[in-house]
Amino acid sequence: MMDYALLDALATVLRSGSFEKAARLLGLTPSAVSQRIKLLEERLGLVLVVRGQPCTATPAGQKLFRHAEEVALLENSLREEIGITGxxxxxxxxxxxxxxxxxxxWFVSAMAAVDDCLFDLVLDDQDHSAEWLRRGExxxxxxxxxxxxxxxxxxPLGSLRYLATASPAFVRRWFPDGVTPAALAAAPCLTFNAKDMLQARWIGKVFGEAVATPTHWLPSSEAFVDATLAGIGWGMNPEVLVRDLIAEGRLVPLVADAPYDVPLYWHWSRSVQPAIRGITAAVIEASGAVLLPPET
Structure with a gap:
């Protein structure tokens, strides 16, 4: 039988990244938290935490962390089902x-609709975010x-529509004779990180060939829009973020009627399905207000 006070200490250390932060969250001293982790490791005969800045889980610690999180979610769901309110x-x-x-x-709107849990978000590219689920993290x-x-x-949730956009001044400078593969090979673009393939895929879809583009690396959705407005580069921006700016003439599409739609999907672990039913409903509703309907 697991000692859930010890598991809670483990989960809090791994979520916060340090014994000191975990102690503040649990209302304990760092020494007491350390003793709980040590006791759990001794009982199981396993190292669970790699001490460092931040503290990280060993493979065994990661599995226990996942178990502790699932238990807390299921207990919360059970409280609601049997009407424990006092x-x-x-x-x-x-x-x-x-x-x-x-x-x-749109995801913040989903979070706002759920008040019975705390969110611990991990950001990754749409082509790689499911890997976190495959790894059980x-x-x-x-x-x-x-x-x-x-x-x-x-x-399926629907598709997030992207538009290749730039400032009018940027277009005048870099595309005086129109947007062509040769011009794109010279004009700087904006790329979120090394996993971001949207710019390359849009070029391939519109022009039917690969183009090596000079790029600024900019890992922020909001800064992407700001950098596009500032004329630093052209970028693939979500239509919902630039629609008004295009209407005001502050941004322009590089090519008319050439969007790029990215289908998105909501994946969830069956082990916590009852416990996250409310989150799933909020995700479906919030995404439906922004995304294009799923293809049938």
């Missing part, structure tokens, strides 16, 4: 992998991957 309880945390552009456009994920994840279910 006893105060801590809200459980749920770790979810999301894309930066989803967070910037999150309980749910917003992903561009429609493939099944073992032990999980998924459903």
């Amino acid at each position: 006893i105060a309880a801590e809200r459980p945390s749920i770790r979810i992998a999301v894309t930066a552009d989803s967070l910037a456009t 999150v309980r749910a994920a917003v992903s561009g991957d429609s493939g099944a994840v073992q032990g999980c279910d998924n459903r």
Whole structure:
């Protein structure tokens, strides 16, 4: 039988990244937290935490962390089902992998609709966010991957539409004779990080060939829009973030009627499905207000 006070200490250390922060959250001293982790490791005969800045989990520690999170979520769900209301309880945390552009456009609305848990978000590219779920490091994920994840279910949410945009001054400077592969090979673009393939995929879709583009690396959805407005480069921005700027003439599409749509999917672990039913409903509603309807 697991000692859940010890598991709670482990989960709090791994979530916060340090014994000192975990102690403040638990109302204990760092020494007391350390003793709980040591006792749990001695009972199991396993090292669970790699001490460092931040503290990280060993493979065994990661599995126990996942178990502790699932237990807290299921206990919270059980309280609601059997009508326990008079006893105060801590809200459980749920770790979810999301894309930066989803967070910037609609996921916060989903979070606002759920008040019985705390969110622990991991940001990753839409082509890679489901990997967190495959590794067992999150309980749910917003992903561009429609493939099944073992032990999980998924459903389509819709497509986030992107537009290749730039400032009018940038277009005049870099594309005086129109947007062509040769011009794109000289004009600086904006790239979120090394995993971001949106610019390359848009070029391939519109022009039918690959173009090596000079790029600024800019890992922020909001800064992407700001940098586009400032004329630093052209970028693939979510339509919902630039629609008004285009209407005002502050940004222009590089090519008319040439959007790029990215389908998104909601994946969740079956082990916590009852406990995150409310989150799933909020995700579906919030995404539906922004994304294009799923293709049928």
